[in-house]
Amino acid sequence: MKIKNFKDLIKEVHEPGICQQCGGCVSFCNSIEHDVISMKDPNSPPKYINEDKCLECGICYLLCPQTHILDGDLKKTYNFTSFSSMPFGFIDNIYSCQATDKDFLKIGTDGGVVNSIINYLLEKKVIDGAIVAKTKTAFSREATIARNKKDLIEASGLKLDLSPQLNELQKFHTYTSSLPQLRDYKFKRLAVVGTPCQIYTIRCMQSLGIIPSENIELCLGLFCYENFFFDKLRIEKFEKEFNLKFENVERINIKEDLIIKLKNRGATQKIIHIPFESINDYMRQACLACSDFTSIYADISFGGLGSTDKFTTVITRTKKGIDIIRKVINAGVIKSFRLEVTSKEKMKEKISQFCQLKMERFENFMKNKLITWKSPPLALEIDDD
Numbered sequence: 001m002k003i004k005n006f007k008d009l010i011k012e013v014h015e016p017g018i019c020q021q022c023g024g025c026v027s028f029c030n031s032i033e034h035d036v037i038s039m040k041d042p043n044s045p046p047k048y049i050n051e052d053k054c055l056e057c058g059i060c061y062l063l064c065p066q067t068h069i070l071d072g073d074l075k076k077t078y079n080f081t082s083f084s085s086m087p088f089g090f091i092d093n094i095y096s097c098q099a100t101d102k103d104f105l106k107i108g109t110d111g112g113v114v115n116s117i118i119n120y121l122l123e124k125k126v127i128d129g130a131i132v133a134k135t136k137t138a139f140s141r142e143a144t145i146a147r148n149k150k151d152l153i154e155a156s157g158l159k160l161d162l163s164p165q166l167n168e169l170q171k172f173h174t175y176t177s178s179l180p181q182l183r184d185y186k187f188k189r190l191a192v193v194g195t196p197c198q199i200y201t202i203r204c205m206q207s208l209g210i211i212p213s214e215n216i217e218l219c220l221g222l223f224c225y226e227n228f229f230f231d232k233l234r235i236e237k238f239e240k241e242f243n244l245k246f247e248n249v250e251r252i253n254i255k256e257d258l259i260i261k262l263k264n265r266g267a268t269q270k271i272i273h274i275p276f277e278s279i280n281d282y283m284r285q286a287c288l289a290c291s292d293f294t295s296i297y298a299d300i301s302f303g304g305l306g307s308t309d310k311f312t313t314v315i316t317r318t319k320k321g322i323d324i325i326r327k328v329i330n331a332g333v334i335k336s337f338r339l340e341v342t343s344k345e346k347m348k349e350k351i352s353q354f355c356q357l358k359m360e361r362f363e364n365f366m367k368n369k370l371i372t373w374k375s376p377p378l379a380l381e382i383d384d385d
């Protein structure tokens with residue numbers, strides 16, 4: 001039987017527009033052989049740069065989140081006892097938490113919990129570094145390694161040549177090259193923060209036992225209903241459509257919808273809620289072909305949905321994740337809001353509803369693939385060299 005390889009990914013994943021740009025194929029391939037495939041433009045699928053060097057080994061095909069070849073193995077490894085565990089994954093416990101460190105709370109998207117945990121693990125030398133994301137320039141983010149609190153704060157901080165409003169928007173903007181970045185940190189013990197598609201790919205690599213996944217100690221997965229793509233044109237369109245000016249935006253969060261907090265006018269603060277279905281023009285098409293909302297293969301998953309403002313919803317899934325959450329709560333690094341059993345059930349129900357919605361959107365999209373969806377043209381020029 002012919003082993004499927006990168007050419008098949010082009011045909012089955014890139015051409016139908018469902019490449020999630022997780023970067024997994026590039027990460028693995030470039031670990032073994034430089035310059036076969038590359039992902040210079042983070043807004044397009046990877047490309048062959050030296051097709052004749054391709055070994056046709058097929059690993060890129062196996063680990064791609066859109067081929068689903070390893071789903072069965074992963075479900076077994078991550079305790080999915082039956083199909084009913086999908087689309088929520090295995091849950092040990094659910095918490096609503098907040099950082100006790102004022103700096104992490106202040107810069108946190110929600111409760112500053114992810115950064116607080118990473119900082120604790122760095123201080124205790126459980127990890128050597130964490131791959132996180134930072135704003136690079138307008139409309140682009142990049143992965144970076146954080147080795148201490150200063151790095152974490154710098155990565156989350158404002159980029160001085162960009163407006164604070166654009167920095168806010170970019171928290172949820174497009175793909176971050178975390179996986180290709182991994183290969184630069186071989187032999188280090190790493191934590192990786194990622195969206196569900198990125199975590200899935202890492203788990204596939206670990207399941208295959210391939211580099212550069214062997215040095216990943218911990219997968220910290222974010223909830224993700226969809227990822228956005230904003231450029232100059234889309235920002236103008238968005239402002240018109242939703243009757244707001246980005247210069248007046250103070251904070252942006254995503255929970256069960258997009259939440260935009262405008263700057264205080266007198267004593268009142270205006271908060272605008274925009275449902276996901278109203279912002280299809282600003283999302284990436286590949287996200288429609290994604291069924292995982294809560295990072296089901298992470299050690300610990302984090303999101304805003306289910307918690308009040310400035311708290312993070314935390315789901316523990318693996319033994320490693322359970323131990324770490326216990327330790328950070330006991331050490332006072334994060335505080336856990338005391339939840340009654342009924343509140344936990346309500347949180348789970350709400351999250352489960354969104355998992356279901358995302359799964360249904362995925363199934364519908366795959367049935368009618370590419371018939372109706374069309375992205376507006378880009379204003380941003382990207383060098384292709």
Ligand SMILES: Cc1cc2nc3c(=O)[nH]c(=O)nc-3n(C[C@H](O)[C@H](O)[C@H](O)COP(=O)(O)OP(=O)(O)OC[C@H]3O[C@@H](n4cnc5c(N)ncnc54)[C@H](O)[C@@H]3O)c2cc1C
Nearest residue numbers: 108109110111112113114115132133224225255303304305
């Ligand atoms: C694209 C995207 C979509 C999301 N969608 C939802 C949603 O629909 N519903 C919901 O409830 N929550 C969603 N979230 C999660 C939510 O916005 C918060 O990230 C989460 O609650 C953790 O908040 P925190 O304050 O504890 O994290 P913080 O303490 O602020 O730490 C977040 C850390 O994650 C890193 N990071 C952020 N994005 C990336 C990335 N793409 N790759 C690598 N590192 C990254 C940051 O650099 C930082 O170190 C989404 C997040 C992202 C990035």
Ligand code: SF4
Nearest residue numbers: 029054055057058060
């Ligand atoms: S060498 Fe292997 S991993 Fe790299 S592109 Fe070719 S088939 Fe994919």
Ligand code: SF4
Nearest residue numbers: 019020022023025064
């Ligand atoms: S592994 Fe990721 S980047 Fe590569 S083709 Fe698949 S979805 Fe796209």
Ligand code: SF4
Nearest residue numbers: 196197224227287290
């Ligand atoms: S919805 Fe989120 S996890 Fe899914 S492909 Fe888009 S960015 Fe990745």
